[in-house]
Amino acid sequence: MNPGDLSTPPARPVVEDASHPIPTAQIPKAVVRRLSLYARALQRLEQAGREKVSSEELAKILGCKSAQVRKDFAYFGQFGTPGLGYPVSSLRQEIAKILGSDRELHVAVVGVGNLGSALLNYGGFTKQGYRMICGFDADPSRWHETGPAKIPVYPVAELGRRIREQKIHIVVLAVPAEAAQEVAATCAEAGAEGIMSFVPARLRLPEHVRVHQVDLALELESLGFYVR
Amino acid sequence: MNPGDLSTPPARPVVEDASHPIPTAQIPKAVVRRLSLYARALQRLEQAGREKVSSEELAKILGCKSAQVRKDFAYFGQFGTPGLGYPVSSLRQEIAKILGSDRELHVAVVGVGNLGSALLNYGGFTKQGYRMICGFDADPSRWHETGPAKIPVYPVAELGRRIREQKIHIVVLAVPAEAAQEVAATCAEAGAEGIMSFVPARLRLPEHVRVHQVDLALELESLGFYVR
């Protein structure tokens, strides 16, 4: 590991460039999930005025082992100092960057029925740097502002145009199953980067669009009543 | 598999009793999740009039490998016939029994805000043998029937009593984070068997109560915008 070895990959197994860590390996989905949990924990610690935190303490908060915490962070670079732990504030920012939540991602909901309007006005989304822009629906009776935040609902016909014009990054799908594929395709074509779908239907979309499916009925069933 | 065989349990490695298969081993959570997906697929196949299905075909539908399908079923017993496949109808019933969805589970929602009222009237829950009984809320202005199904909302003070009297098996939590622990404890004490929580708060409950957490903000974040 001496300076003469620089032509061969140096002692930096995962990170390409220290200033802007780009993960070379595929990051396990479980790690990405935990990243959000770390972000929240660090946010709380920061508000409480803490400057440093150890992997041990983060592990306690998340309910996992400290080795896992250290390994998770190691996917993205070196953030800690042996003997001292991790710097709360800058680690939080680093993770926000990794998750894209430093970008103020613009979110829209398509399908403003019961579930859709709940999601449109769900406070939890706005906390971590997401901004709810608008809703879309096919039904004219729903084309009005909703909830205390007065979020507007537009005709679904305007979906593509508004995604482009208002730079909507993420679309939340809460439409009937029959409509899902067509709506999702429109979103993808208009340049939406991610789709969170609450519709129990398989979506066929171009590779570069991130898709995350949430199936509420499945979640309920996965309580698994007979099995332990 | 002739009728005479039904009384004597054949070589059955995992199952204790043929008439009421009790898994001895701990069933992986991933398997339970897939069980719900199998149930849906089988439901569709049954409606289409199909009598047999192979592990290969089920694997296609679920997007996994046939070996996994066979192994999943093997946790609970022997349901198939070599050369023929699985009997659609009886396998569906078997899985329904395993998932508890042969019981018509009674569901209630606590916290009838935006999200809660969406869940109260979410059609997806009623499909697989779940019955939405009522909602609860602390706010008197919400104590009225909701939605097209006219599901009543009661004072949260009546929660314990009504869980007992109306035999509510599953409680869906959509209350503010501060209230979650107390409400959950009340449910557990009153005999609720499962809790599906949409509240981002850790719940401390007795072992026998099944808990499933869904964190919508986390789901959104897990689109993982920077990481691939």
Next chain:
DNA sequence: TAGATTGTTAATCGATTAACAATC
């Protein structure tokens, strides 16, 4: 019987955890 498909074992893959030298 011949073809098909199961149940099950062994091999593979991936994720978690323990352990520890390196470092502040």
Next chain:
DNA sequence: TAGATTGTTAATCGATTAACAATC
């Protein structure tokens, strides 16, 4: 320096997949 805690490797655990004898 001594104590603490990181980053990383190796060991463990668990879940998926391939392969195949057993069976209809």
